Amino acid sequence: MDKLIKNLLQGSKKDCARAISIVENRSKGYERLLKEILPYTGNSYIVGITGPPGVGKSTFTKEVVKEMIKDGYSIGIIAIDPTSHFTKGAILGDRIRMTELTSNNKVFIRSMGSRGSLGGTTNSILSVIKVLEAYGCDYIFIETVGVGQSEVDIVNISDTVAIVLMPGMGDDIQAIKAGIMEIADIFVINKADKDGVSKTKTEIENMLSFKNDWEFRPKVSLAISNKGEGINEAIDNIKSHKLFLENTNKLMNKKAMRDYKEMDDFVHIKLEEMLNKVYKQINIQEKIQQTEGSTLDIYTMAEDVIQSLKK
Structure with missing residues (x-):
């Protein structure tokens, strides 16, 4: 365990993967591991990527990470995939779509099974975040399953929540509005080369206009992720929200909320x-x-x- 922790703090990908497996499965020594890495955590910025299935969340996340590592950032990606009913493990669809990033020393990707969690995340995710923080990630992106209205746990985990949508959703936006739409800090309309993009953007802007007392009104941007278009604007919007949280001391509140949730999870x-x-x-x-x-x-x-x- 001593060697594992030492190597993790020195940036060993292999030992980061081992440490994640230990805390995810609550294997022997997982509590000691988490306690000893605690002084080296708390410096990562957490971004949740969510939205309905099929909107291109994985491609969007991949392109955002590709741009950010150009600026020297170290990135962790937690891709929450549906759990296999046979193996109880992640189906690994997102991991496959991000293959080109796996060999980059600046990126660590982990696929995790949702394990039946209705909130779109997995119960051990906060402990996994701690490991990635100790590993040295500047930003950690969490891409959720994409199941719709039940996917609201991400707001208790992330500093910034990005909801990815696509043109032509129409009634679907209305259907999910009462759930995940209210948790967004930024909106990204992906596949913006499809018909109906202006209508979709207008619907989101109109929805946001119902509330007139925003401390930070969510920004709406367009992207064509598979062509790398609109990615930098989305990154700027993420950083804009980060700056707002830092200037209003709300970032500390977010971290305190995560600490409370992790403590509560341990109690349970x-x-x-x-x-x-x-x-x-x-x-x-x-x-x-x-x-x-x-x-x-x-x-x-x-x-x-x-x-x-x-x-």
Whole structure:
């Protein structure tokens, strides 16, 4: 573990990957690892990339990263892919689309399975962010699954949330407006060479106009990611929001929110471990099977579990 941590802090890709696997799977020593790298964390800027499936989030993310590494930034990418029902691992679609970045020493890419999380992210993502911060990433991009309205956890993780859309969505924008539309700090209309781009931009601007007390009104830009067009404007918009957060001290609030969420996640992990131990001790599944067919007093059974937790 000492060697792993030392190599991670010195920028070893191999040991960064190993460290991520340890914290993602909660393997032996994961708590020690996180505690020892803690002094070297907190300096990365987190950007969440979200939006409906098919809008080109991976291509957009790839092009943004390609431009930013030209300026000397070290970048981490966490691509949240749907979880395979067979292997329980990530399907790795985003990782495949970003192949050309994998050999760059300035970029670290990790695909992670959503593992059934309805919020579009994965439960261990905050610990993975800590590892990438210790590894030395200036920016960390998190690309979520792209499932629509349930994809709102990203706002509790990111400093800037970029929502990627595309022309011709029409009613789809209205359908998702009540969910992910309100969490955006910037909007990017990708595939802007398609018909209907002006209409889509107008719809978003009109939606934003319903609120007139913006501290930072989300900027809307156009991009054709597969041609590398509009990428620099999107980067400028991300940096504009970053500057706003820094000047208003809201960036510290974002980091505090992440710390609280990570602490809360750890508490729930420990409670889950305790609960599983109680279930095993009182043979909960066996009791339920024995009473199958009769009236099962699940409420009394639940009280028994709670009392066992208190002991």
